[in-house]
Amino acid sequence: MWRYILRRIVYLAPVFIGISFFVFFMLHMTPGDPAKMILGDTATEENVQLLRAEMGLNDPFLVQYWRYIKNAVRGDIGKSYITKSSVAREVSQAFPATVKLALFSITIAIFVGVPLGIISAIRQYSLLDNIAMGFALIGISMPVFWLGLLLILFFCVKLGWFPASGFDTLKQMILPAVTLSTPSLAIISRISRSSMLEVIRQDYIRTARAKGQAELRVIWDHALGNALIPIVTIVGLQFGGLLEGAVVTEAVFAVPGIGSLLVEAIKTRDYPMVLGGVLFIGIVFSLVNLAVDVLYAYIDPRIKAQYQSP
Amino acid sequence: MKKTLSLWVILVVVLTAGCAFAQGDTLTVAMAADSKSLDPHAAPDLASTSVMTQMMESLVTIDAKGEIAPLLAESFEKLDELNYKFVLRKGVKFHNGEEMKAGDVKFTFTRAVNTGKVIDYVVRNIDVDNIKIIDDYTIVVPSKTPDSSFLACLSHYCAGVILSEKAVNEAGENVGTQPVGTGPYKFVNWQKGNRVVLERFDDYWGEKAKTPNLVFRAITEGTNRCIELETGGADVALSLLPIDVNRVAENSKLSLIRVPAPSVMYLGMNVSEEPLSDIRVRQAISLAIDNRAIVKIAFKGVGLAARGPVPPTIKYYDASLPEILPDVDKAKALMEEAGYKDGFKTELWCRDDKSYIDTATIIQAQLKKIGIDVSIQVMEWGAFLEKLKQREQKLYLQAWNSVIADPDYSLFGVFHSSQKLTGLNRGVYGNPEVDKLLDEGKLVTDGPEREAIYLKLQRLIVDDAAWGFLHVNELLIGMQKNVRGFIFDPSGNHKYYQVSFD
Numbered sequence: 001m002w003r004y005i006l007r008r009i010v011y012l013a014p015v016f017i018g019i020s021f022f023v024f025f026m027l028h029m030t031p032g033d034p035a036k037m038i039l040g041d042t043a044t045e046e047n048v049q050l051l052r053a054e055m056g057l058n059d060p061f062l063v064q065y066w067r068y069i070k071n072a073v074r075g076d077i078g079k080s081y082i083t084k085s086s087v088a089r090e091v092s093q094a095f096p097a098t099v100k101l102a103l104f105s106i107t108i109a110i111f112v113g114v115p116l117g118i119i120s121a122i123r124q125y126s127l128l129d130n131i132a133m134g135f136a137l138i139g140i141s142m143p144v145f146w147l148g149l150l151l152i153l154f155f156c157v158k159l160g161w162f163p164a165s166g167f168d169t170l171k172q173m174i175l176p177a178v179t180l181s182t183p184s185l186a187i188i189s190r191i192s193r194s195s196m197l198e199v200i201r202q203d204y205i206r207t208a209r210a211k212g213q214a215e216l217r218v219i220w221d222h223a224l225g226n227a228l229i230p231i232v233t234i235v236g237l238q239f240g241g242l243l244e245g246a247v248v249t250e251a252v253f254a255v256p257g258i259g260s261l262l263v264e265a266i267k268t269r270d271y272p273m274v275l276g277g278v279l280f281i282g283i284v285f286s287l288v289n290l291a292v293d294v295l296y297a298y299i300d301p302r303i304k305a306q307y308q309s310p
Numbered sequence: 311m312k313k314t315l316s317l318w319v320i321l322v323v324v325l326t327a328g329c330a331f332a333q334g335d336t337l338t339v340a341m342a343a344d345s346k347s348l349d350p351h352a353a354p355d356l357a358s359t360s361v362m363t364q365m366m367e368s369l370v371t372i373d374a375k376g377e378i379a380p381l382l383a384e385s386f387e388k389l390d391e392l393n394y395k396f397v398l399r400k401g402v403k404f405h406n407g408e409e410m411k412a413g414d415v416k417f418t419f420t421r422a423v424n425t426g427k428v429i430d431y432v433v434r435n436i437d438v439d440n441i442k443i444i445d446d447y448t449i450v451v452p453s454k455t456p457d458s459s460f461l462a463c464l465s466h467y468c469a470g471v472i473l474s475e476k477a478v479n480e481a482g483e484n485v486g487t488q489p490v491g492t493g494p495y496k497f498v499n500w501q502k503g504n505r506v507v508l509e510r511f512d513d514y515w516g517e518k519a520k521t522p523n524l525v526f527r528a529i530t531e532g533t534n535r536c537i538e539l540e541t542g543g544a545d546v547a548l549s550l551l552p553i554d555v556n557r558v559a560e561n562s563k564l565s566l567i568r569v570p571a572p573s574v575m576y577l578g579m580n581v582s583e584e585p586l587s588d589i590r591v592r593q594a595i596s597l598a599i600d601n602r603a604i605v606k607i608a609f610k611g612v613g614l615a616a617r618g619p620v621p622p623t624i625k626y627y628d629a630s631l632p633e634i635l636p637d638v639d640k641a642k643a644l645m646e647e648a649g650y651k652d653g654f655k656t657e658l659w660c661r662d663d664k665s666y667i668d669t670a671t672i673i674q675a676q677l678k679k680i681g682i683d684v685s686i687q688v689m690e691w692g693a694f695l696e697k698l699k700q701r702e703q704k705l706y707l708q709a710w711n712s713v714i715a716d717p718d719y720s721l722f723g724v725f726h727s728s729q730k731l732t733g734l735n736r737g738v739y740g741n742p743e744v745d746k747l748l749d750e751g752k753l754v755t756d757g758p759e760r761e762a763i764y765l766k767l768q769r770l771i772v773d774d775a776a777w778g779f780l781h782v783n784e785l786l787i788g789m790q791k792n793v794r795g796f797i798f799d800p801s802g803n804h805k806y807y808q809v810s811f812d
Contacts (some may be wrong), residue, residue: 085487166504254529
């Protein structure tokens, strides 16, 4: 098992090289000159050219990329073009807010979504099922920024329950977390429902009921245990998606996280900052995937057995 | 399962527990963007300077009448065409406890010129090699060439401020996050992307700040800034959106400040190519456009229809310029005269901003009436600037903001023919008479003679139809009714140190 985890971690290296190359390539394909963005509209062409040379922007693309990788391997992922401070520091300052937001959201999505899905499955075609799945459909279809604005209008302006922006107090975190969790909640509840539906039709569930097992035990142990693999998979994927969705949610609620950092960096062509932010999201995404794969082994003895046999 | 569950709950509670900020004697200002850096030589953008301006001061300033007035310099004197003598105020303390002396002034200007590429457009004329320190409180600062706007440049809200030599050297690479100035507020902390916190500087040389704490919050979403104001989360909200204006105006707890911005939005035309090189075609375009419709629809009635290239709040603005009213028949006649009876096809570039796209769409419809078939290309800001640099534009939408309050700044860069290839003159416009007057305007000192030059220039440029003059925006600021003593600044760098609450 440990060997497997270790191997997976080693495999992360090529993934990072892939991500960084792709992002680097995209940035260089995008029109817009970082030197011009730094110096602003009023700069003389002479100064722009001087700065380009100073920043090494006139070198061929591969030379620049190689320089970046060489420094990155030594642990230096560069300095922001705009703020001049180290990208690692800026990213690590923005990181807690995003992680809090994502964790808070996935918690809501799991603890509301999974039970909702299970109940809908047990009471298939009931009124509750229809309402829940109806809401799930709306939840998936609704753009996050729009939902965020609606929630602000209702809960901040009309009711005055929560502040409209910021991310310092628990009260400020509730609306962004609810907003961000909604699409995930919807997907998780739908997957939970379909996965449960598949399982509760199995023979062993009938057997469990036949031997007089309490209904709650039948659902919790026999059914949920077997329905869990697809649910865990989707939760893992959603967590990655949350980091992405955070980009929009953070802008709406003025959360000082990776998302806000990235949006600003892209607008100002702050290449090192964009790379740093995307690499960070890439790392978290890969690690969450790894965690999900490891979780499989704990949930399903059959998978665990695979790791143990050589 | 139970264990994991409770662990999870603990984890979430621990992670989300934060600390609230004391509300007491705090003024909270909601801005549209976070500061980029608090090093005045590295970040001349409004989000940075509006914070720095509370903490840092320049030798001279521009007073309410638009005249140069002393600030850190007790008095100043123009010795000859190039040399300016400043007598510094005694006993001015930096936030680190050091006293401000002539050495700091020399150090700051030298640093500004040598490292401040981003503020080069302001400080490029300071002759730092020949700065003479006479004693600790007297210094002579020369300009490289005679320049009537030299003192205005030294009053600049970030390029002109004086830094502490000791503090800058101690901070090393971290000047941008450890600002030290002489202003009424001093720096406390900065949470990137979120807030900058300042507190009153008790050793300030002048009148002390009235409110002990000053917080700048970055809220990028415009509507959200307005909501924070409505719900009391912010005391002052800057850069409100036109769509939110009525909500603030109708709210009895809030007040609204509307002031014309020192900027002009225009339809740029590349005059280096047919058919836009023909003045009759440009005049026809001007006459086909109804800029009042643009103000009403694209800007929801906020702002004014522009009449010329100089913003109305800048000195020597020609208030007698006539309103530009649409006249489609005359425009058609001009097109026919120019040999474009059946019109032509062209492109209009604009940035990806809602009001710009709306403006472009209105122009497209209006130009169709005189047979010009416009295709709109919307671009992201960075890409837009890059494309403009190639000078392949035909029509383009842009606004020019006079961040230095002088008509020279409003006109020189965008109309002088020396700026055709690499500068801001993106319409590749050139008129020898305009060039000559622009050069003269730089040298003549303020007064009736200089005024005449700029009045003439405005007429010339309007007659040439070098731009389509569209819209003068408004600065929209909302604040709680109980906020007193807000000092408005046309450049957007408002001052908060006189603010108190009723």
